[in-house]
Amino acid sequence: MPSTGKCAYCGSTLRSDQQICPNCGAANENYVAETPKTVFLPKTIEELKEYCAERGMPLLRMRFFIGEDYREPRAFGIYRDGENVVVYKNKSDGSRAIRYRGRDEAHAVNELFQKLLEECHNRGIYPDGEPTTRSGSGSGRKARRSNSKSILLFVLIWALILGISTAVQSCVHRHDGYFSTGNGTVYYHYGDDWYYTYDDNYSGYWYEASDFPESNYQDYSLGDTWDSDWGVSDFKGSSTWDSIQESHSSSSSDYDSWDSSDTDWDSDW
Numbered sequence: 275m276p277s278t279g280k281c282a283y284c285g286s287t288l289r290s291d292q293q294i295c296p297n298c299g300a301a302n303e304n305y306v307a308e309t310p311k312t313v314f315l316p317k318t319i320e321e322l323k324e325y326c327a328e329r330g331m332p333l334l335r336m337r338f339f340i341g342e343d344y345r346e347p348r349a350f351g352i353y354r355d356g357e358n359v360v361v362y363k364n365k366s367d368g369s370r371a372i373r374y375r376g377r378d379e380a381h382a383v384n385e386l387f388q389k390l391l392e393e394c395h396n397r398g399i400y401p402d403g404e405p406t407t408r409s410g411s412g413s414g415r416k417a418r419r420s421n422s423k424s425i426l427l428f429v430l431i432w433a434l435i436l437g438i439s440t441a442v443q444s445c446v447h448r449h450d451g452y453f454s455t456g457n458g459t460v461y462y463h464y465g466d467d468w469y470y471t472y473d474d475n476y477s478g479y480w481y482e483a484s485d486f487p488e489s490n491y492q493d494y495s496l497g498d499t500w501d502s503d504w505g506v507s508d509f510k511g512s513s514t515w516d517s518i519q520e521s522h523s524s525s526s527s528d529y530d531s532w533d534s535s536d537t538d539w540d541s542d543w
Contacts, residue, residue, distance in 0.1 A: 296323035299334030317380040329401045337534045352386045366539040399528045451498035462509040478507035480514040
């Protein structure tokens with residue numbers, strides 16, 4: 275059962291299984307583990323918040339304000355105003371365009387939800403899992419056949435990209451491993467970077483090195499598997515390794531390159 279706490283930035287209530295704050299988009303410092311997605315078609319403001327949180331959307335960077343009457347320029351939002359629900363867009367000049375005002379919360383949420391998906395799709399991000407464009411023309415059978423071909427093409431392209439990515443990774447990390455000149459210092463080569471530690475370094479920390487001390491470093495290879503007989507800690511069991519993996523993980527988010535200036539802020543919607 276997830277525990278609850280407060281966002282360190284805006285004070286909103288957060289569950290431990292929510293990776294980011296759905297109110298301000300800040301990282302949840304008490305996040306425990308990712309859980310299966312449970313919301314696929316939000317019908318309430320709270321469900322829309324949960325939808326975004328489950329998919330790790332940085333709402334502040336995306337300029338979507340859910341449950342907030344945000345008044346600054348360049349913003350999409352939804353909030354309650356008495357018995358009404360208001361969906362709005364703040365343009366670049368600070369003027370506001372009201373998309374919907376009324377009591378139908380499901381309709382209001384869907385208006386903002388569709389805009390959210392549109393902004394994501396325009397950037398090649400598909401939180402709804404639908405990377406192909408639906409066609410409203412032609413027979414149902416033809417549309418389904420077209421969708422099937424599109425899906426197959428997408429799978430083939432993705433497989434090609436994955437294969438290329440794997441090949442590149444294999445090339446980049448082909449010479450990863452342990453190296454030493456025999457003076458008590460052991461180096462680890464990871465991609466294009468070097469790290470080192472030594473036998474009296476009881477902290478087990480590996481430091482960044484500018485390079486290996488010998489030009490023909492491959493002649494000093496100890497292998498790619500750590501041996502306790504070397505008298506140093508295992509690089510892949512160190513805090514340095516954990517930091518590298520955490521950095522790679524956090525940099526792989528689909529939303530890292532989100533640029534809100536790509537949105538058409540001068541239109542009514």
